Amino acid sequence: MTYDIAIVGAGIAGASLAAAVGDGARVLLLEAESHPGYHATGRSAAFWSETYGGPGVQPLTSASERALREAGVLDPLGELHIGRADDAAAADAFLAAFAGSGVRLDRVDPAAMVPGLLPGWTIGIHEPSCAYIDVGALHARYLATARSAGATLVVDAAMRSAVRRGGSWRIETAAGPFAADVLVNAAGAWADEVAVRAGVAPIGIRPFRRTVVQLRSDPAPPARLPLVADIAGSFYFKPEAGGRLWLSPSDETPSDPCDAAAEELDVAIAIDRFEGAVDWRVDAVERRWAGLRSFAPDRLPVYGVAPDMPGFFWFAGQGGFGIQTSPAAAMIGAALVQGGTPADEVSGIDVARYAPARFASMPR
Template identity: 40%
Template structure:
């Protein structure tokens, strides 16, 4: 099957860029699983935090927020709901909090009393200092992903499930991808394979960029008794010892771990989760009596922890859309727009400085 563009990966990155490309090109998404969004895209904390990701992607976050506030391209329903993100610090976390506040925007510092009023299970010593980004909002990830998937199909694009790339080569100006579902060809290939992005590059004979997946555990905990948690913000320790947020009447908790690993279908590690819950117990009055459900996801980082967006300088028609490292959901509207514009040769909305900061040309790829 021949199209203008092949997208490898059916997570939010791949589906969103494919939907944007399909307005002007024929596109096929190759997804290795039986449905889209089964890996990191389906295991997100699902919150938009303007200051998350650092200065390098601040402009990206601003562009993404415009889309989230007006998502009529993919849905008439709201994608965001109010939540807020509160960062708290023990004495040993003050440096980390100061580093965050140095570049953060639209963030208000709070007293300990303020912090405990917003989340009364915190121990006072866990919130000697605090700050809040009141504009942080939860994201309806299912609506976002499926909205882009529907847009892709309306524009004539296709999603091929159960189609992992077994071999990739280039001849006569076309990339050829062999999968169990058949052979696909296109002059442009978009590497949106998440944790497997470097493996896809190596299969294509292209030097990897040093992308490393990191496992992060998460769990659902019962809501603390005698507390109405509905209006609580997401609460994050400034040194990333843990975070938690209300979710469907319960608490979603993560130990904020980042364990370097190989690309895989990640699973929760009981010991890592227990260690995180122990840290958490030192900062709250709430006693965790049971874990209702646990899981893990992979957050894949480039060496400089900045996403990689752009054509590979060493391989014609090979486009990187990878290394989002935990910000893939919230940046997907802006990064997919940037990627599609670069591939189609359209004007770019983001500044030249941001585009250069994201480009794979900033690396010297190792040999495969």
């Protein structure tokens, strides 16, 4: 059997695209692991923040809100961006970057929103729209939607090679050979590697390790505490169920594609930065983990046909914003890969800025 579309990677990117394509094509989802979402998707401390990823990503995030709310995977959280006096220029630039975007940002007294905030943290910008994302429920919903539309999921199917002949791809995997007219690269940290195995020029998508720890603190974080993020980008923390706290040092350590694990130094750095922001005592580190976030050179996602290979479709480079932008990204991807008209929610987005052709003139 020859599928219309074979998608390499069944994490949030591949699963959302398969769901958006629906019954409009015969879709094959190839997952290298024994279950989908093992790496980036399954390790995300995801939230929906319209400012996360910058102005180039914000249209995708904002366009995703309706679908995420209809799916029932968002819960109110709010985000508080905090800074010291020497962050004033960064705060002004942050506000200017989103002026006119429709994203609500309010200057506030951060001490009024974070009990125990240490002196010196005088800058506060509140983003009330920020929300939790139930990542597991969202990913499961995408997979279920794709299956109900007829998509075939094959696990333990790492792609070894792909060759295009006569307008069709012959794909060799650990689970055997497959054939498809279009090959979609939704392989996350392995995106460049998959491209090379298909004879396509890599873009320069690089994975970076991000660390998260779960803490028990004294006092416990208030249930109504927002996501608190350093405007300089050195940490963020948010409340979790059971009076726990999730904390990250916002690290981006270059990494090979791998099964990432938290390192002791990054955990120690996270705690040190946390203790430099609030007067809470850390009683215990209960969990620690790391995941990979993969970025293209310009830190924007990549959607579209490879300029050097017909039938090879990039759907990668979603960094840490792949979950919050997944509905809009999937709508765009489904329209591009099938040659259709984009859904109304994304019709006003300049899709050309995400096209892989923008890297064609870059040195390899």
